[in-house]
Amino acid sequence: MSGAGAPRSGMDTARTAPSALRRAGRIARIEVSEILRIGARAAQYRREGRDVIVLGAGEPDFDTPENVKQAAMRAIAEGQTKYTLLDGTLALKQAIADKFARENGLRFELDQISAGAGAKQVIHNALMATLDPGDEVIVGAPYWTSYADMIAIAEGKAVAVPCLESNGFRLAPQDLARAITPRTRWLMLNSPSNPTGAAYGEQELRALAEVLLRHPQVWIISDDIYEHLLYDGRRFCTLAQVEPRLAPRTLTVNGVSKAYAMTGWRVGYAGGPRELIAAMAVVQSQSTSNPCSVAQAAAIEALQGPQALLAERRDSFQQRRDLVVDTINGIEGLSCRRPEGAFYAYVNCAGVIGRSTPAGKRLDSDADFCELLLAGHDVAVVPGSVFGLAPYFRISYATSAAQLRTALQRIADACASLR
The missing domain is CATH 3.90.1150.10 (Aspartate Aminotransferase, domain 1)
Structure with a gap:
């Protein structure tokens, strides 16, 4: 019998050696x-x-506005450094609801608002809360690269529909109609767009809405993160505003990162049907819980403070x-x-x-x-x-x-x- 200090046999060593990491299938190709x-x-x-x-x-490349930074410092000084409600403080939700009403003509109760660690997390929550394996999400190509990967992580299937330069890099209604199948759960709509800068006006949104009204199983994520970066005097509009009949199945997503130069603060938000918001809260409760309390205070100031x-x-x-x-x-x-x-x-x-x-x-x-x-x-x-x-x-x-x-x-x- 070997003593307590004797070296282990080669067989024992092989048996206890760590195996190579096996990635989960849902991220194996990401x-x-x-x-x-x-x-x-x-x-x-x-x-x-x-x-x-x-x-x-x-x-x-601009700095975060000074009034926003000051609001964050006040929040720290006042001890706003504890856990908050998991998808945003009531004060932040009210500021978001006021923003939607003031700028977009959309009315949300506080339980129809979700705030997360960036608009990216908000979209991720929605996909994780709603997609089953094989469910399809239509994305106009070219698209922000994270859309396809987030869909894949949620075990859905991204259906890329080419949006040609000849059509202003916008999704054509007839192409949308052809892409919809019984497995389609979502349309991902981003205006103004990353990566093309293309924007949808009211008439283009109405044309897409006519298609979507014929397919009640298709919900819409409207990613409006570049809302305040429209040029040449163009007026911003969003799908649920243009066609209120789609509001009960539209998640309108936004955030403070781009307009207020707050990329590192990580605060995004959305308004939508309360049953969807509740499902998204389940996902967030088991991942990050609340977004940073200090960043939430800063976001309130961004939304409520001077806008010039x-x-x-x-x-x-x-x-x-x-x-x-x-x-x-x-x-x-x-x-x-x-x-x-x-x-x-x-x-x-x-x-x-x-x-x-x-x-x-x-x-x-x-x-x-x-x-x-x-x-x-x-x-x-x-x-x-x-x-x-x-x-x-x-x-x-x-x-x-x-x-x-x-x-x-x-x-x-x-x-x-x-x-």
């Missing part, structure tokens, strides 16, 4: 966002001393949009439709596909062109294939005009070097 990967590579190049300009992140800053920042973004679009359309091989909102330009790069770099590498895809820009010209952008519609790439113009001019010159240089 990775961290390609946008984050590109950002990580750009950050590594910067650490190596390269002057990389990142036009990939969907984050305003929104117009000032919108004007700045519009100037940047025009700089980007006008410059891109002067570069041989590229073209860009002028977006109605958000802070993205979706650039058509079909004219450079098939060309070769000075080193002799043929560009066979938008991903190849974006790799050339990052590795060879120190500009980070995101290929359209990531968003479900190629050959394009997305530029985020949520950075300074000076940075944009430098980046655009580098893009022009890259195109001029091709043969």
Whole structure:
């Protein structure tokens, strides 16, 4: 018999060695966002001393408004640092309900409001609360990359419907009608859009509503996170406002991240049918519980405080949009439709596909062109294939005009070097 201090046999060691991690099937084919990967590579190049300009992140370069920061500091000083109601304080819910009534003509009771750690969590909660394996969610392509992955994690199936540039990157009613099946549970609608900046006006929403009214099993998630970033005097409207008969099956999602430059505060919210809000609360109760109490206090101030800053920042973004679009359309091989909102330009790069770099590498895809820009010209952008519609790439113009001019010159240089 071996003593207590004797080494274990090889068989015992093998028996106790940890096995390789087996991912759950629902995330087996999902990775961290390609946008984050590109950002990580750009950050590594910067650490190596390269002057990389990142036009990939969907984050305003403005600071959080001072009154919002002061509200957060007051909340800390007053001890608002404990757990709150799991999907938002009553004060925050009231501020959200007031916002919906004031700006969108939508009326919600407090039990029809949910607040979470960002609009992303709110959407995730809705999908987790409603999708069974194989249920379908229609998304117009190009789409924000997280939509498809969140649907997959909830074991649903994303049904991508191409939204062509010739139709302003908007979902055509006839294409929506063809995509609906008995398994369709949701339509995901994002206006203004990430990644194209396309926005739906009242008539376009009415045309989609006519289709949806014929299919009562289809619910709608209206992602309005870029609501306050509409240009050229356009008026924002949302689906439940345009067609009130759809309100009983519409979740209207928004947040403070984009309009108020509060991306890191992580507060998103939604208004919708109370039975859906209650189901979403179940999901949130077993994941994060309440969003940060201090961030909630800041969000109240953002929604209730002075709003003049929104117009000032919108004007700045519009100037940047025009700089980007006008410059891109002067570069041989590229073209860009002028977006109605958000802070993205979706650039058509079909004219450079098939060309070769000075080193002799043929560009066979938008991903190849974006790799050339990052590795060879120190500009980070995101290929359209990531968003479900190629050959394009997305530029985020949520950075300074000076940075944009430098980046655009580098893009022009890259195109001029091709043969």
